[in-house]
Amino acid sequence: MPAMNLVLQVWRQRNRSDAGRFERYEAKDISEHMSFLEMLDVVNEMLIAKGEDAIAFDHDCREGICGTCSLVINGVPHGPKRATTTCQLHMRSFHDGDEITIEPFRAAAFPVLRDLCVDRSAFDRIIQAGGYVSIRTGSARDANEIPISKENAELAMDAAQCIGCGACVAACPNASASLFTAAKIAHLSLLPQGQPEREERARKMVAQMDAEGFGHCTNHAECEAACPKEISIENIARMNRDFLRAMTSARQPLASRETE
Ligand code: SF4
Numbered sequence: 118m119p120a121m122n123l124v125l126q127v128w129r130q131r132n133r134s135d136a137g138r139f140e141r142y143e144a145k146d147i148s149e150h151m152s153f154l155e156m157l158d159v160v161n162e163m164l165i166a167k168g169e170d171a172i173a174f175d176h177d178c179r180e181g182i183c184g185t186c187s188l189v190i191n192g193v194p195h196g197p198k199r200a201t202t203t204c205q206l207h208m209r210s211f212h213d214g215d216e217i218t219i220e221p222f223r224a225a226a227f228p229v230l231r232d233l234c235v236d237r238s239a240f241d242r243i244i245q246a247g248g249y250v251s252i253r254t255g256s257a258r259d260a261n262e263i264p265i266s267k268e269n270a271e272l273a274m275d276a277a278q279c280i281g282c283g284a285c286v287a288a289c290p291n292a293s294a295s296l297f298t299a300a301k302i303a304h305l306s307l308l309p310q311g312q313p314e315r316e317e318r319a320r321k322m323v324a325q326m327d328a329e330g331f332g333h334c335t336n337h338a339e340c341e342a343a344c345p346k347e348i349s350i351e352n353i354a355r356m357n358r359d360f361l362r363a364m365t366s367a368r369q370p371l372a373s374r375e376t377e
C-alpha cells in the first residue's frame with residue numbers, strides 16, 4: 118500500500134488545570150508498517166521542526182508488555198484492534214484519508230498531566246494496599262514442588278497477564294477499576310501462596326480502589342472488551358466473593374478453604 122495521509126484531531130492540554138482542546142494536525146507519508154506511536158513520532162518531528170510543542174504521550178517498551186502506552190483512538194481505548202495495545206497497533210488498521218481522533222484515558226481518578234498523558238499512580242497505590250505476598254514462600258524450587266491444579270494454574274496465569282494499562286477504566290462508563298484490581302487479586306488468590314492473606318488483600322485493595330475515586334462495577338463488561346490482555350470479568354466475580362468473605366465470614370482459617 119502506498120504511504121497514507123491522515124488528519125489527526127489530538128487532545129492538547131498544557132497541564133492539569135488547563136481546560137484542553139482538540140487540535141488538527143496532518144500526518145503525511147505514513148507507512149502502513151509504522152506503529153501508531155511511530156506515526157505520532159513523525160508528527161512530533163514535524164511539530165518540533167516548526168518550533169511547536171511536541172504532543173506528549175506515554176510509552177516505554179513498545180512491545181505490548183509494560184502497560185505504559187494508553188490513548189483513546191476514535192473513542193476506543195487502545196484503538197480498534199482487539200487484544201492489542203496502542204504500541205502494537207499498526208497503521209495498516211487505518212486507511213488513506215482517515216480522520217483519527219486521539220484522546221487521553223478519561224477518568225476522574227486518572228487526571229490529565231499533559232496532552233495524552235494521565236496520572237495512573239492510583240493503580241500503584243491499589244497494589245501497595247495488598248497486591249503482594251508478604252509470607253515466606255521459599256525458593257523457586259519450593260514453589261515448583263507445591264501441587265497446583267492445572268485449571269487454577271491457568272486461571273492465575275491468565276489474571277497475571279494484566280499489564281496495568283488502565284484501558285479497563287477508560288472503557289467503563291463508571292470509570293471503575295474493578296477489572297484491574299480483580300486481576301491483581303485473582304492471580305494471587307488462585308494459588309496456595311496467596312491464601313494466608315487472601316481476604317485481607319481483597320478488603321484492602323477494594324477499599325483503596327474506592328478511596329481513589331474509581332466508580333463501581335455495574336456489569337457493562339466494556340472493560341473486558343477493551344482489555345489488551347483479554348482479562349476476563351470472571352475475575353471481578355472472584356474479587357467480589359473474596360471481599361464478601363472478608364466482610365462477613367466467620368473467622369475460620371483461610372488456608373483450610375478451597376482456592377476457588
Ligand atoms: S485489566 Fe486489562 S485493561 Fe485493565 S489494566 Fe489490566 S491489562 Fe489493562
Ligand code: FES
Pocket residue numbers: 175176177178179180181182183184185186202203204205280
Ligand atoms: S509501550 Fe509498553 S505496552 Fe505499550
